Amino acid sequence: MDSMLIEHMMNPRNYGVLEDGNSEGIGKNPHNGEKVIIFLKIKDDTIEDISFQAIGCMTTVLAGSLITSEAKGSSLDRAEELVSAALGMLDRIPPEEAACSEMVALALQASIDTYKERQKDKDFPMITYKITQTCTPQSEETINE
Numbered sequence: 001m002d003s004m005l006i007e008h009m010m011n012p013r014n015y016g017v018l019e020d021g022n023s024e025g026i027g028k029n030p031h032n033g034e035k036v037i038i039f040l041k042i043k044d045d046t047i048e049d050i051s052f053q054a055i056g057c058m059t060t061v062l063a064g065s066l067i068t069s070e071a072k073g074s075s076l077d078r079a080e081e082l083v084s085a086a087l088g089m090l091d092r093i094p095p096e097e098a099a100c101s102e103m104v105a106l107a108l109q110a111s112i113d114t115y116k117e118r119q120k121d122k123d124f125p126m127i128t129y130k131i132t133q134t135c136t137p138q139s140e141e142t143i144n145e
Contacts, residue, residue, distance in 0.1 A: 005062065012061050014068040018051040023118060025110025026128040027103035029056075032135060034100075036064055038107040042115050045076045052107065060100040067104050076112055083109045090133060099133040106131060 018039035028035040034056035041049040050072045052064040067086060071079045086105040090098040106129040117124040 005066075008065040008069075009058060009062050012065040014051045014065065014072065015053065015061070016051050017053065018049055021049070021051070023111050023115035024126050025107050025112070025114045026126065027105070027107030027110060028128055028130050029099060029103055029135065030130050034060060034103065034135075036060060036103050036107040038064075038068065038104075038111045040111045040115060042076065047071055047074055047076070047079055052104070054104075056100060056103065057096075059097050060103060063097075063101045063104040067101075067108060071108060076115075079108060079112060083112075095133060096135045099131055099135040102131045102133045 018041060021039040021041045023040045023042060024037055025040075026035055026037050034054070036052055036054045036056065038050065038052045040047055050068045052068050054060045054064055067082065070082055074082070083105045086101055090102055093101065110127040110129045114124065114127045117127070
């Protein structure tokens with residue numbers, strides 16, 4: 001396993017609540033109740049600070065650490081490109097990992113979308129997006145059919 005991945009697993013980056021953030025969004029797995037919330041502090045369309053919390057597995061925390069580290073300091077446009085890239089890779093990884101990564105990417109997108117809506121209505125509620133992937137490995141799905 002890559003040493004950078006091990007480092008992110010042992011010491012997740014950006015984990016916790018962002019007290020002075022101005023947006024948040026949730027990615028949720030309706031199949032098992034796992035969820036990720038991403039907090040953003042955005043100024044001049046740039047992500048000045050970012051954090052996340054997860055009710056999920058180690059893969060979810062790893063994906064949260066990696067994606068938030070990549071998004072920190074980026075423009076909103078760049079962060080949305082990151083979401084698209086993460087979602088575009090889902091078909092190349094195992095289903096259980098794809099579901100975790102999709103949940104984190106959707107939480108980031110939900111937080112960006114919440115921020116954009118709050119520019120028009122400061123009381124706009126936090127957005128939640130549900131994943132389309134399933135955590136069930138293919139072999140288990142085949143056995144249960």
